[in-house]
Amino acid sequence: MAGQEHMGRGQAIAPATISEVAAAAGVSRQTVSNVLNAPARVAPETAARVRQAIEQLGYRPNRAARNLRARASRNIGFKIHSPAGVSNLLDRFLHALAEAAGGGGYHVLIFAPAPVEEELAAYEDLIRTGTVDGFVLADVALRDPRLPWFAQQGIPFVCFGRPWGHEHDKFAWADVDGAYGVAQAVDHLVSLGHRRIAYLGWPEGTGFGDERRTGWRDAMRRHGAMPEGLDGSCQEDVATATGAARRLLALPDPPTAFACGSDTFAVAARLAGGVNPAGQPNVEVVGFDDSPAAMLMSPPMSSVRQPVQEAAQHVVGLLLNQLHGSGIPGEGVMLRPQLVSRGLSRPDHGG
Amino acid sequence: MAGQEHMGRGQAIAPATISEVAAAAGVSRQTVSNVLNAPARVAPETAARVRQAIEQLGYRPNRAARNLRARASRNIGFKIHSPAGVSNLLDRFLHALAEAAGGGGYHVLIFAPAPVEEELAAYEDLIRTGTVDGFVLADVALRDPRLPWFAQQGIPFVCFGRPWGHEHDKFAWADVDGAYGVAQAVDHLVSLGHRRIAYLGWPEGTGFGDERRTGWRDAMRRHGAMPEGLDGSCQEDVATATGAARRLLALPDPPTAFACGSDTFAVAARLAGGVNPAGQPNVEVVGFDDSPAAMLMSPPMSSVRQPVQEAAQHVVGLLLNQLHGSGIPGEGVMLRPQLVSRGLSRPDHGG
DNA sequence: GATGAAAATTTGAACGATCAAATCGCCATG
DNA sequence: CATGGCGATTTGATCGTTCAAATTTTCATC
Numbered sequence: 049m050a051g052q053e054h055m056g057r058g059q060a061i062a063p064a065t066i067s068e069v070a071a072a073a074g075v076s077r078q079t080v081s082n083v084l085n086a087p088a089r090v091a092p093e094t095a096a097r098v099r100q101a102i103e104q105l106g107y108r109p110n111r112a113a114r115n116l117r118a119r120a121s122r123n124i125g126f127k128i129h130s131p132a133g134v135s136n137l138l139d140r141f142l143h144a145l146a147e148a149a150g151g152g153g154y155h156v157l158i159f160a161p162a163p164v165e166e167e168l169a170a171y172e173d174l175i176r177t178g179t180v181d182g183f184v185l186a187d188v189a190l191r192d193p194r195l196p197w198f199a200q201q202g203i204p205f206v207c208f209g210r211p212w213g214h215e216h217d218k219f220a221w222a223d224v225d226g227a228y229g230v231a232q233a234v235d236h237l238v239s240l241g242h243r244r245i246a247y248l249g250w251p252e253g254t255g256f257g258d259e260r261r262t263g264w265r266d267a268m269r270r271h272g273a274m275p276e277g278l279d280g281s282c283q284e285d286v287a288t289a290t291g292a293a294r295r296l297l298a299l300p301d302p303p304t305a306f307a308c309g310s311d312t313f314a315v316a317a318r319l320a321g322g323v324n325p326a327g328q329p330n331v332e333v334v335g336f337d338d339s340p341a342a343m344l345m346s347p348p349m350s351s352v353r354q355p356v357q358e359a360a361q362h363v364v365g366l367l368l369n370q371l372h373g374s375g376i377p378g379e380g381v382m383l384r385p386q387l388v389s390r391g392l393s394r395p396d397h398g399g
Numbered sequence: 400m401a402g403q404e405h406m407g408r409g410q411a412i413a414p415a416t417i418s419e420v421a422a423a424a425g426v427s428r429q430t431v432s433n434v435l436n437a438p439a440r441v442a443p444e445t446a447a448r449v450r451q452a453i454e455q456l457g458y459r460p461n462r463a464a465r466n467l468r469a470r471a472s473r474n475i476g477f478k479i480h481s482p483a484g485v486s487n488l489l490d491r492f493l494h495a496l497a498e499a500a501g502g503g504g505y506h507v508l509i510f511a512p513a514p515v516e517e518e519l520a521a522y523e524d525l526i527r528t529g530t531v532d533g534f535v536l537a538d539v540a541l542r543d544p545r546l547p548w549f550a551q552q553g554i555p556f557v558c559f560g561r562p563w564g565h566e567h568d569k570f571a572w573a574d575v576d577g578a579y580g581v582a583q584a585v586d587h588l589v590s591l592g593h594r595r596i597a598y599l600g601w602p603e604g605t606g607f608g609d610e611r612r613t614g615w616r617d618a619m620r621r622h623g624a625m626p627e628g629l630d631g632s633c634q635e636d637v638a639t640a641t642g643a644a645r646r647l648l649a650l651p652d653p654p655t656a657f658a659c660g661s662d663t664f665a666v667a668a669r670l671a672g673g674v675n676p677a678g679q680p681n682v683e684v685v686g687f688d689d690s691p692a693a694m695l696m697s698p699p700m701s702s703v704r705q706p707v708q709e710a711a712q713h714v715v716g717l718l719l720n721q722l723h724g725s726g727i728p729g730e731g732v733m734l735r736p737q738l739v740s741r742g743l744s745r746p747d748h749g750g
Numbered sequence: 751g752a753t754g755a756a757a758a759t760t761t762g763a764a765c766g767a768t769c770a771a772a773t774c775g776c777c778a779t780g
Numbered sequence: 781c782a783t784g785g786c787g788a789t790t791t792g793a794t795c796g797t798t799c800a801a802a803t804t805t806t807c808a809t810c
Contacts, residue, residue: 063527065766076790081768091788108527112466113766116795121463123508128497131490134691139482139490146479146511155530157474158507160497176414176459178796179506286695312695319697327673340485341692344637344663346670416796427760432798442758464796467765529766 064105073101084109115178123157124149124367125171125180129187133284133312134341137354141186141208144360152368156184168197175203182367184208188221190255195219199377204370206363210380212255220370222362222381226256226336227263229352229385233307233334234267236350236387240332242305243271246278246296248289248317249309257281260309260336278303289316297321297331304331311335311342311351318345338388348390355383415456424452435460466529474508475500475718476522476531480538484635484663485692488705492537492559495711503719507535519548526554533718535559539572541606546570550728555721557714561731563606571721573713573732577607577687578614580703580736584658584685585618587701587738591683593656594622597629597647599640599668600660608632611660611687629654640667648672648682655682662686662693662702669696689739699741706734 070077075098082089083098090098101107115121126145131138146156157180161170171194174180182204185194191213198205199219207221230247237245247264250257261281268275277299282292293316296303306317314335321331328347335342335351342351362381370377421428426449433440434449441449452458466472477496482489497507508531512521522545525531533555536545542564549556550570558572581598588596598615601608612632619626628650633643644667647654657668665686672682679698686693686702693702713732721728 063529066768067766077766078768078791079789082789085768089788094788106527108524110467110766111528111530112463112472113795114768115463116461116467116766116797117768119795128494130494131487132691134485134695136482136487136490139487142493142509143479143481143511146509147513150510150513156509158493158497158509159501160494162498162501173459176457177462178414179462312691315695322678323674325676340483340663341695344485344666344692417798418796428796429761429798430759433759436798440758445758461796464765465798467767467796468798470765 063110064107066107066109069098069101069105069107072105073098119178120371121178121181122154123180124154124364125174125183126156126158126186127167127170127183128158128160133310133339134315135311135337135339137337137339137356138186140356141360144357145184145364147357148361148364152364154181154364154368168194171198171203172201175201181371182206184363184367188212188255190253204367204377206367206370208359208363209256212258216380217378220366220377220379222359222366222383223256224354224359224383224385226260226385227266229336229354229387230260230263230307230309231267231270232385232387233336233350233352234264234271236334236389237305237307237332238271238273240305242332243273244278244301244303245273245305245307246280246293246303246317247275247308248280248282248293248306248313250284251281257309264307280306284310284312286312286316286319289313290320293317293320306331306333308333308335311337311339311349314349314351315341315345318349332391334387342388343390350390351388352385353388354385358383414461415458417458417460420449420452420456420458423456424449470529471722472529472532473505474531475505475715476525476534477507477509477537478518478521478534479509479511484661484690485666486662486688486690488688488690488707489537491707492711495708496535496715498708499712499715503715505532505715505719519545522549522554523552526552532722533557535714535718539563539606541604555718555728557718557721559710559714560607563609567731568729571717571728571730573710573717573734574607575705575710575734575736577611577736578617580687580705580738581611581614581658581660582618582621583736583738584687584701584703585615585622587685587740588656588658588683589622589624591656593683594624595629595652595654596624596656596658597631597644597654597668598626598659599631599633599644599657599664601635602632608660615658631657635661635663637663637667637670640664641671644668644671657682657684659684659686662688662690662700665700665702666692666696669700683742685738693739694741701741702739703736704739705736709734 066077066080070080075094079090080098083095087095149156161167184206186208188207188209188211195211195214207219210216210221210223211219234245247261249261252258265275278296280292280296282288297320308314308317314333317333318329321329323329333349335349338351338353342349366379417428417431421431426445430441431449434446438446500507512518535557537559539558539560539562546562546565558570561567561572561574562570585596598612600611603609616626629647631643631647633639648671659665659668665684668684669680672680674680684700686700689702689704693700717730
């Protein structure tokens with residue numbers, strides 16, 4: 049009975065080798081290898097015999113030996129950074145990344161370089177030792193110096209996020225259209241009856257933040273609303289952002305709603321707006337990232353959700369294309385986020 | 400000039416091998432190896448010459464070859480699961496894990512088995528192929544069947560969380576004293592003048608949740624307060640938990656404060672309690688996990704913070720001990736969480 | 751200067767897989 | 781019946797490193 053049962057019970061694991069399988073099946077090493085990697089070359093009965101031996105011995109090809117011979121690790125490197133803010137975007141992305149990588153026979157290897165100055169050295173080390181075949185970058189900054197450096201070194205990589213500050217068609221990336229997302233937020237707020245819609249997000253210079261702000265401004269103009277004076281860009285921490293939102297609300301003609309660059313900003317906007325005697329927020333707020341906190345707030349908050357799963361799939365696809373030689377390093381994929389609308393959506397609001 | 404400069408610029412990377420370094424330094428392969436792995440065996444001037452050659456060629460030992468020879472991957476496997484709730488505990492843990500592993504020359508390899516039924520097969524595969532040397536489990540359930548299975552298979556592993564439902568001294572683990580944490584929360588609430596302190600957490604059967612509830616009950620008794628009727632255990636989603644909290648608040652002698660099993664429960668308790676005309680919450684709530692949301696709430700919420708960094712360090716230490724033969728698989732480390740007290744802490748609260 | 755011990759270095763083999771080339775067996779064809 | 785061709789299988793070499801054992805060098809001692 050070939051079986052599901054485990055054979056060695058309780059002992060430390062000493063996996064079978066290809067030679068042991070070959071001996072058990074009465075064939076040579078190479079034939080076993082062919083059964084697994086080029087079944088067409090093997091006669092059907094031989095293949096069956098070999099497969100049975102594989103089952104019986106629980107054989108699985110050794111990864112290190114394969115890697116050595118193939119000069120490839122089948123690992124994707126990902127630098128993990130300390131989480132900040134309420135968003136769990138990176139969490140979701142990492143999960144999706146592991147899933148997508150697994151589909152292609154790859155694994156995700158995470159690392160956390162202790163001092164920042166050693167970051168480039170850490171990347172270089174992982175590549176030179178053959179620990180990973182390439183990288184996924186999820187924290188691309190404006191004019192990120194890593195990108196040209198990677199390219200110059202011939203290190204394969206793909207960005208989750210556009211290479212802001214560089215020519216987009218020189219690097220591989222998958223990203224979400226932030227301008228479209230914020231425009232959706234504005235459209236939603238307009239449909240609720242709002243005209244004075246402020247923006248709360250990062251100050252000029254983050255790339256993705258600038259795009260989101262542009263999305264807000266363009267959408268406002270499209271609706272014939274005036275964005276002037278309603279830009280509340282500031283640092284992404286609640287204290288600062290709450291202050292910025294309060295300043296806007298103290299204007300002679302204050303905003304009745306906020307479109308925000310992130311859920312952290314959105315939380316700040318809600319705090320600044322306060323609640324009316326019925327416990328309802330005085331300002332309508334739409335966040336970005338759809339973090340768990342958005343749903344758990346009272347009342348729940350609308351937020352723009354990024355298609356993280358698709359993004360991860362594209363990122364992995366682009367990287368594998370590069371690794372298998374069939375892809376160019378200058379390829380971009382743009383995805384559309386989706387507004388998750390929450391709340392009672394009654395337009396009898398401001399005024 | 401031995402250098403920081405990179406040498407091959409723009410070309411695909413073809414790292415130097417140990418033989419090339421040996422040739423450049425005029426020594427044999429083994430001497431180069433010794434310089435790196437057993438410097439005491441090499442004459443000082445020879446070592447210097449070899450080191451210079453290493454620098455010049457940018458040599459880094461190939462990981463696959465090392466792994467093959469050493470029969471070890473120096474990788475720690477970690478199954479990543481979809482995030483849920485406001486807590487970013489796992490995020491923080493994963494970051495700390497990668498950091499701790501890196502300190503010991505290891506890396507963290509994450510994977511996400513698609514269907515749950517294949518989970519054990521996925522673990523087995525990673526071990527049999529030598530892709531990882533052991534596992535860290537951060538999602539140990541009550542009577543988790545993986546633990547005895549791993550032990551029986553001789554697969555090294557360490558749990559972040561106690562092996563509830565099994566004999567604790569049969570497995571390796573590091574965990575945080577949940578009872579102590581909730582007791583701290585109760586102490587804090589008592590010091591604020593509260594006596595009627597309810598508990599909101601998971602229903603019987605999670606292990607860690609049961610311990611936290613016990614911590615609340617024991618602390619209440621220690622203070623001479625009566626926990627009876629104030630246990631609001633229910634599923635961990637906001638709708639359900641809000642309902643449970645409301646039922647408690649509707650009692651003839653309602654609680655004035657809540658100690659909670661997680662920040663998600665705590666958010667629900669705050670929602671159920673509502674705010675007074677001044678915008679202040681009607682009930683005092685202490686959460687667990689100190690998620691970003693706790694700090695961002697208005698007013699900020701106290702929460703019990705787990706020493707994730709230390710936990711990760713211990714987890715890695717215990718695993719490496721097992722892998723290096725000097726550790727037994729039945730060792731546990733208990734850590735103390737710390738209450739992060741927030742808010743204006745004015746004791747003039749309850750009726 | 752011979753002797754031996756200790757230090758320094760080198761050689762050969764092995765880890766487990768796959769690639770490339772060689773060999774074997776079989777059958778159709780002339 | 782020799783020949784060629786083709787499918788199936790095997791052999792030898794190799795990926796880059798480290799272990800174990802062998803060898804060479806150094807140096808103190810008598």
